[in-house]
Each structure stands twice: as structure tokens, then as C-alpha cells.
Amino acid sequence: MLETLSNILHLIFSENFILTVVTASTPLLLASSGELVVERSGVLNLGVEGMMIVGAACGFAGAYLSGSIAIGALCGIAAGVALSMIFGVLTLGLAVNQVATGLALTIFGIGLSGLIGAKFVGEKIVPAAHLDLPVLTEIPGVGRLLFGEDAFVYISVALIIGIWVFLYRTRAGLVLRAVGDNHTSAHALGYPVLRIRMLAIMFGGGCAGLGGAYLPLAYTPFFIPGMTSGRGWIALALVVFASWRPARLVVGAYLFGAVSILGLALQPLHLGIPQQVMNMLPYLATVVVLVLISRTRGTAGSAAPASLGLVFVPDR
Amino acid sequence: MKKWNIFAIAVCAVVALAVTTFGGVHAADKLKIGFVYVGPIGDLGYTYQHEVGRRALQKALDDKVETTFLENVPEGADAERAIEQLVRAGNKLVFTTSFGFMDATLKVANKYPNVFFEHATGFKRAKNMATYAARFYEGRYIQGQIAAKMTKKNVIGYIVSFPIPEVISGINATMLGAQSVNPNVKFKIIWVNSWFDPGKEADAAKTLIDQGADILTQHTDSPAAMQIAEQRGIHAFGQSSDMIKFGPHAQLTADTDYWGDYYIERAKLVLDGKWTSTDTWDGLDKGMVVMAPYTNMPDDVKAMAMKTEAAIKSGALHPFKCPITAQDGKAVECKGGNRLDNGQILSMNWYVKGIDDKVPGQ
Numbered sequence: 299m300l301e302t303l304s305n306i307l308h309l310i311f312s313e314n315f316i317l318t319v320v321t322a323s324t325p326l327l328l329a330s331s332g333e334l335v336v337e338r339s340g341v342l343n344l345g346v347e348g349m350m351i352v353g354a355a356c357g358f359a360g361a362y363l364s365g366s367i368a369i370g371a372l373c374g375i376a377a378g379v380a381l382s383m384i385f386g387v388l389t390l391g392l393a394v395n396q397v398a399t400g401l402a403l404t405i406f407g408i409g410l411s412g413l414i415g416a417k418f419v420g421e422k423i424v425p426a427a428h429l430d431l432p433v434l435t436e437i438p439g440v441g442r443l444l445f446g447e448d449a450f451v452y453i454s455v456a457l458i459i460g461i462w463v464f465l466y467r468t469r470a471g472l473v474l475r476a477v478g479d480n481h482t483s484a485h486a487l488g489y490p491v492l493r494i495r496m497l498a499i500m501f502g503g504g505c506a507g508l509g510g511a512y513l514p515l516a517y518t519p520f521f522i523p524g525m526t527s528g529r530g531w532i533a534l535a536l537v538v539f540a541s542w543r544p545a546r547l548v549v550g551a552y553l554f555g556a557v558s559i560l561g562l563a564l565q566p567l568h569l570g571i572p573q574q575v576m577n578m579l580p581y582l583a584t585v586v587v588l589v590l591i592s593r594t595r596g597t598a599g600s601a602a603p604a605s606l607g608l609v610f611v612p613d614r
Numbered sequence: 615m616k617k618w619n620i621f622a623i624a625v626c627a628v629v630a631l632a633v634t635t636f637g638g639v640h641a642a643d644k645l646k647i648g649f650v651y652v653g654p655i656g657d658l659g660y661t662y663q664h665e666v667g668r669r670a671l672q673k674a675l676d677d678k679v680e681t682t683f684l685e686n687v688p689e690g691a692d693a694e695r696a697i698e699q700l701v702r703a704g705n706k707l708v709f710t711t712s713f714g715f716m717d718a719t720l721k722v723a724n725k726y727p728n729v730f731f732e733h734a735t736g737f738k739r740a741k742n743m744a745t746y747a748a749r750f751y752e753g754r755y756i757q758g759q760i761a762a763k764m765t766k767k768n769v770i771g772y773i774v775s776f777p778i779p780e781v782i783s784g785i786n787a788t789m790l791g792a793q794s795v796n797p798n799v800k801f802k803i804i805w806v807n808s809w810f811d812p813g814k815e816a817d818a819a820k821t822l823i824d825q826g827a828d829i830l831t832q833h834t835d836s837p838a839a840m841q842i843a844e845q846r847g848i849h850a851f852g853q854s855s856d857m858i859k860f861g862p863h864a865q866l867t868a869d870t871d872y873w874g875d876y877y878i879e880r881a882k883l884v885l886d887g888k889w890t891s892t893d894t895w896d897g898l899d900k901g902m903v904v905m906a907p908y909t910n911m912p913d914d915v916k917a918m919a920m921k922t923e924a925a926i927k928s929g930a931l932h933p934f935k936c937p938i939t940a941q942d943g944k945a946v947e948c949k950g951g952n953r954l955d956n957g958q959i960l961s962m963n964w965y966v967k968g969i970d971d972k973v974p975g976q
Contacts, residue, residue, distance in 0.1 A: 419656035566802040
């Protein structure tokens with residue numbers, strides 16, 4: 299028993315395990331960061347999966363044709379933004395139902411990505427380089443973790459810190475939250491509700507596109523239709539899991555990555571836990587956290603925007 | 615006015631649809647053959663190999679046949695519609711290439727007795743519905759031998775999708791092959807519960823390497839594990855299709871499917887009016903299973919692999935030759951005389967001795 303426990307602890311705190319967790323969590327963190335901003339502005343975009351997969355296709359296409367990972371990443375972002383603008387025009391300009399439009403965006407995105415990516419299936423690229431500093435990267439235990447990741451990992455962390463600062467420490471962030479909580483009041487105060495929401499949607503699209511591009515540019519350097527395998531939906535769940543708070547989003551994304559990798563890593567140890575249970579764990583954890591949050595009131599509780607998913611038509 | 619516009623557009627759409635669906639009537643003198651695929655033709659694995667077979671068929675009998683395919687067809691009720699759509703479009707021979715299309719194919723076959731159907735990897739047949747499958751396990755036995763020779767740590771990592779008989783018999787065949795040259799080999803097995811999730815397959819590959827595996831083998835469809843093996847400088851086997859491009863220094867060989875010869879043979883039978891409902895289960899001997907070139911291994915290992923391949927082809931060696939001991943130490947009944955019979959292999963849900971894992975759900 300003790301030996302098994304020490305085996306598990308040894309496994310969890312090994313550098314390789316944590317490195318695998320970081321790569322598995324980064325696309326989730328990137329995509330959910332953007333969606334968090336979108337939802338805080340009062341818009342529910344269920345098209346994250348679609349924007350991610352189109353980001354993956356365009357990201358790979360860009361990197362393959364140009365030979366540059368950075369250009370690939372930019373293509374992924376641009377594709378995500380472009381797709382999100384379709385959503386923005388429909389839901390803001392034409393006041394179409396957000397849930398239906400978001401779902402349609404995902405289905406559209408999956409088809410579109412197959413079309414864009416068809417020419418690139420079977421090709422491969424050199425994945426994003428990892429940071430390699432002379433002394434720092436070689437520090438045993440933490441060197442590769444802190445100083446040996448690829449650029450996407452650092453960007454994802456910087457992004458979520460930036461979002462926190464924006465939401466809670468800037469006037470623009472306050473306005474965005476106001477729009478999300480009560481669009482009628484924000485409109486009455488003279489804030490351009492639809493313009494703010496459009497910008498938020500585009501930001502979310504860019505993040506989803508970048509998260510999707512991470513898959514073929516760094517995670518598994520090839521493109522195959524459907525390679526996001528539902529990560530966009532997990533990103534959506536993470537925003538709820540984080541109760542719309544950036545700090546919890548980081549914890550959630552890494553926790554989710556860790557539990558899913560643990561589900562794989564524990565299998566060869568034969569603990570007698572059915573592997574189906576291990577695969578359930580991340581989702582079970584989401585449910586438990588949701589229950590805990592819904593029981594908590596005040597500042598520790600949910601920051602769900604009051605106008606989330608509601609259609610707003612300004613009266614001019 | 616507006617209503618009329620919509621009406622006009624609708625009429626145009628219907629006409630366009632009819633033209634595209636039934637436009638091929640002129641080519642009625644050619645035999646029309648339809649294919650139903652479960653995945654995208656660009657999956658680099660299972661569906662791609664069927665598409666390679668279809669192209670070979672089109673090329674070989676170009677003046678006599680006209681082939682079409684539907685990709686990404688979900689298993690279930692939609693499959694029935696897709697198959698029926700192909701029949702209505704005039705296809706006289708229809709290949710449905712996934713296990714989950716079985717009942718849908720049978721239903722449509724009963725409805726259209728003059729159309730011939732071929733269903734891959736299933737077990738239900740009718741007068742106008744044949745079945746076909748490949749003996750993938752033959753290639754895995756060879757892979758087991760190669761792995762056992764190449765491993766330095768005696769730990770083989772095995773990434774698997776779902777506990778169905780085809781996958782279980784693959785694991786067992788690999789182990790029996792490995793034990794035939796090196797009794798100390800151990801497997802570390804990770805179930806990813808997906809045929810196709812490149813990220814998860816890569817995670818499983820990294821985890822297995824971190825836990826000591828120095829050879830990877832997989833029964834999932836993407837080349838993700840092959841790429842990880844290449845990055846980490848170890849060896850791996852490709853699955854379904856040749857993945858050498860993703861692991862030029864890593865791939866030892868790959869257990870690939872080749873359906874082209876079968877498709878050509880069946881189309882010829884229809885053309886000659888000699889088609890009958892059959893149950894085909896071929897392997898290396900008929901070229902339905904083809905080993906990718908043996909690469910990145912010393913000459914003696916390569917020679918051993920080729921010798922085993924020749925023995926399986928000639929029938930001198932059967933991967934499931936008796937005696938076989940099950941995981942619990944009991945001898946397995948040999949219904950095929952000196953080997954397991956087809957039924958035992960097709961319904962395999964137990965491990966052979968030496969595999970340190972439990973079949974999920976048992």
C-alpha cells in the first residue's frame with residue numbers, strides 16, 4: 299500500500315509527468331481564456347470547437363507553406379477571428395439566438411477545416427522550438443518546466459495574467475464587465491454595447507484559433523481532420539468550472555490536464571481502479587466543483603455575468 | 615414577391631440536387647460501385663487504406679467501373695440512408711467499410727435483392743451480402759518478435775483504443791510473437807478509449823516512455839505516437855498505414871491493410887455475373903495484410919522477421935498455434951486442431967499468459 303502510494307507520488311511529481319500535463323493543458327487554457335472574456339461581456343459563443351479546428355487547419359497550412367511556426371500561429375489567430383466575426387455579425391447585428399449560432403459555427407468549422415486541411419493531410423512540420431537557456435534549462439527538476447517550454451506555453455500564461463489585469467485593474471475591463479452584467483444600463487450610460495461585445499467575440503475567436511493552432515504546431519505536428527477531439531467543449535466547460543474567474547481558470551485548466559494524464563499514467567500501475575473510472579475523473583471533478591460553487595455565496599462564488607446569452611437590441 | 619423568390623430558389627435547389635444525384639445516368643453501361651466510409655479519407659489510417667483500395671479498383675478497371683464514395687458516415691440510422699442513397703444512384707455493388715454499418719447494410723440488402731453488398735469486419739451475411747476482413751494479428755505476431763529482439767529494457771509500450779476482439783487478439787499475437795524469441799518481455803498497456811485523438815495518443819506515448827518503455831506499438835489510428843517515438847529516439851510500429859514519414863528513424867515496420875486486390879476481384883465477379891455471398895478473411899498470404907518495409911533494425915532481426923512472414927504466408931506458422939496458455943495459467947482449448955479456430959480469434963476477450971493487465975470491463 300505504502301509502496302503504491304510512493305509510486306504514485308513519485309510519478310505525479312516527476313518532471314516528465316508535469317511536462318506532459320503542461321502540453322495537454324495549454325490548448326485548453328488558450329481557448330478558455332478567450333471564451334472567458336467573451337462570456338464576461340455577456341455573450342455565449344458555443345462555437346469554440348469550430349474556431350479551434352479551423353485555427354488548427356489554417357495554423358498548419360500557414361506554418362507548412364511559410365516554414366515558420368510564428369506565421370502559422372498568426373494564421374490560426376486570424377482564422378479564429380474571421381470565424382468569430384461571422385458569429386458576431388449574426389448574433390449582434392441580426393440578433394440571432396446565440397446558442398443555435400454557436401452550435402452551427404462548430405459544425406461549420408469542422409467542415410471548413412476539413413476542406414482547408416485536405417491538401418495538408420499526411421504532411422509534417424518541425425514543431426515549435428523549446429526554450430533552451432544555457433544554465434537555467436539544465437536545473438534538475440524544474441529547469442525544463444520553467445525555462446524549457448515552447449513559446450505557446452509562455453504566451454498562454456501571459457495571456458491569462460493580462461486578462462486578469464484587464465478585467466479587474468482597468469477601466470475598459472470594468473466597462474466590459476458592466477456590459478456583461480446589465481447591457482441595458484450600460485447602454486443607457488452611453489457605452490457602445492454591441493461594439494464592445496464584437497471586440498470581445500473577436501478576441502475570443504483569436505484565442506480559440508491560437509489554442510487550435512497549438513495542436514498541429516507544437517502538440518502533434520501534423521494535421522488531421524477532427525484533431526481537436528472535443529477540446530473546444532472542454533474549454534467551454536472550464537469557463538463554467540472557473541466560475542468566470544481568471545485565476546480559477548488557470549487552476550482548472552492544469553487540473554483538468556493533470557487528471558486526464560493521470561488517467562493514462564496510472565493504468566500500467568494496476569491499482570485495481572477500472573480505467574473507465576479514471577477517464578471519468580475530470581468530468582466528475584467538474585460536477586463536484588460546480589456543486590461546491592453553487593453552494594457558495596459572495597466573493598468566493600460565481601462571477602456569472604447576469605446578461606449571459608441574452609440578445610440585446612439597442613433602442614437607438 | 616418575396617415568397618416567389620424563395621419558391622424559385624427552392625425549385626432551383628431541387629433541380630440542381632437532382633442533376634448532381636442522378637446526372638450519372640449516361641454512364642449506365644459501366645458498373646457503378648459505391649463505398650461507405652466511417653472516417654475522413656484523410657485519416658492517414660483505416661479509412662485512407664480503403665480509399666487506396668478504391669483508387670486501385672478504379673485504375674485497374676477504369677473502362678468498366680465507376681466508383682464513388684461517401685466519407686464520414688456515422689454508424690447507425692444515418693448509415694442506412696447513406697447506403698440507400700448509393701443504391702438509388704444506381705450503384706450495383708456497395709462496400710460498407712466499418713463494423714458499425716452491419717445492421718444498416720443488412721436492412722438495405724434485404725430491401726434491394728438485385729444489388730450486391732460487401733460489409734467489412736462484420737459477421738452477418740445474406741444472399742446478396744458478403745463479408746470481408748483482414749487477419750491483422752498476423753502482422754502483429756511479427757511485430758512482437760521484432761520488438762522482443764530490439765528492446766533493451768524488455769518493456770514494450772502498447773497504446774490501445776477499445777477492448778474489442780480485434781484489438782485483444784492483436785495484443786495476444788504481439789505477446790506470443792515476443793515470447794517466442796524473448797520470454798522476459800513485459801507489456802505496459804494504456805487504453806485511450808478513442809480510435810482517434812492525436813493529443814491523447816501522444817500523451818499516452820510520452821507516459822509509456824517515461825515509465826520505461828523503449829518500443830511503442832499502437833492500435834489507434836493517428837501517427838502521433840510515431841512522432842513522439844521519433845522525438846525521443848526510440849522505435850515504434852505504424853498502424854494501418856505506413857507511417858515512415860512521421861518516424862524515419864523510429865518506424866520498424868507497420869501492419870498495413872491493402873484492400874485493392876479484393877475490391878478488383880469482387881468487381882470482376884460482378885462483371886462476369888459470378889458474384890456470390892462469401893465470407894473472406896485473408897491475411898499476409900493473399901496480400902490483404904502487408905508489412906511495411908523492415909527498417910531501422912539490424913540485419914539478423916530483419917532476416918528473422920522476413921522468415922516469420924514467409925512462414926505465416928505459407929501456412930507453416932500460425933500465430934495462434936497451440937499450446938496456448940491463458941493469463942490465469944489454464945490451457946486454452948484448441949478448436950482448430952493444432953491452433954485456435956477462426957471463431958475463437960474473432961471473439962477473443964481474454965489475455966494470454968504473461969500480459970500484466972486486465973481486459974477492461976472484465
